[in-house]
Amino acid sequence: MSEMKNKTLRFMAVGDVVGKNGLSYIQKNLWHIRSRYNVDICIVNGENSAPGNGITKESAETLFVSGADVITTGNHVFRRAEVYTYLDDKTTVLRPANYPPSCPGFGSGVFELCGVRVLMMNLLGNVYMESLEDPFVTAQRILDREKGGYDIAVCDIHAEATSEKLAFAHHFDGRIDIVFGTHTHVQTNDAKILPGGTGYITDLGMTGPEDSVLGVKKEIIIKRFMTKMPSRFEEADGETVFCAALFDYDTVTKKVCGAQTVCLKDR
Numbered sequence: 001m002s003e004m005k006n007k008t009l010r011f012m013a014v015g016d017v018v019g020k021n022g023l024s025y026i027q028k029n030l031w032h033i034r035s036r037y038n039v040d041i042c043i044v045n046g047e048n049s050a051p052g053n054g055i056t057k058e059s060a061e062t063l064f065v066s067g068a069d070v071i072t073t074g075n076h077v078f079r080r081a082e083v084y085t086y087l088d089d090k091t092t093v094l095r096p097a098n099y100p101p102s103c104p105g106f107g108s109g110v111f112e113l114c115g116v117r118v119l120m121m122n123l124l125g126n127v128y129m130e131s132l133e134d135p136f137v138t139a140q141r142i143l144d145r146e147k148g149g150y151d152i153a154v155c156d157i158h159a160e161a162t163s164e165k166l167a168f169a170h171h172f173d174g175r176i177d178i179v180f181g182t183h184t185h186v187q188t189n190d191a192k193i194l195p196g197g198t199g200y201i202t203d204l205g206m207t208g209p210e211d212s213v214l215g216v217k218k219e220i221i222i223k224r225f226m227t228k229m230p231s232r233f234e235e236a237d238g239e240t241v242f243c244a245a246l247f248d249y250d251t252v253t254k255k256v257c258g259a260q261t262v263c264l265k266d267r
């Protein structure tokens, strides 16, 4: 590890940025939020950052210039075909590592940020989602492969079931330093440090229109539940909610020493 001025490094993980609403909020506010909370390293889930869902080169580049250091994704990552070559080129935009190796992009990477080598990985849960390789197996393989080559390991587990995310975090407690969940777009109130030292939250929540169902116009989703008929999703608008979590990493003890949620409302 190279020399550092700060004893503590603060990571901020930002929940799924949804559509125009979420992306323009990030554009306007992320650098201010970074300085207000003294954030050193910022990870943003961008799987819904393109208009109409998915991620594009344009939405990813907007996230980067707005303050993201690394972008993670999830089950919507391959929605836009125009992003595939970008995923192959841009190592700091991750797609879940347990997709087949033939898929575009990378599932993990080691990035030198603020003088530490950060192993960042992205995984997709298997419960109530597309059945991919077991995320426990994939994560273990990445840890084995990268052993000795990183100072801190961070994982975005993009999954539906709270039990799968919590079990994953407990299994890797003390071996992956920070585990945060994404995908549900609803923030959980359980940011904490697990017994083995891993900083954890079940779900970060989303950055997008608050008066909605997970970012989509609520009337459309209500109708879909009541009629069981398919319908075209449209992004909601209105006030934005910004959901994230902060994890503090002590570079001397090499342990996570703080975990807390952030939820800002643009009123």
Ligand SMILES: [Fe+2]
Binding pocket: 016, 047, 048, 074, 183, 184, 185
């Ligand atoms: Fe999402």
Ligand SMILES: [Fe+2]
Binding pocket: 047, 074, 075, 076, 158, 182, 183, 184
């Ligand atoms: Fe998702």
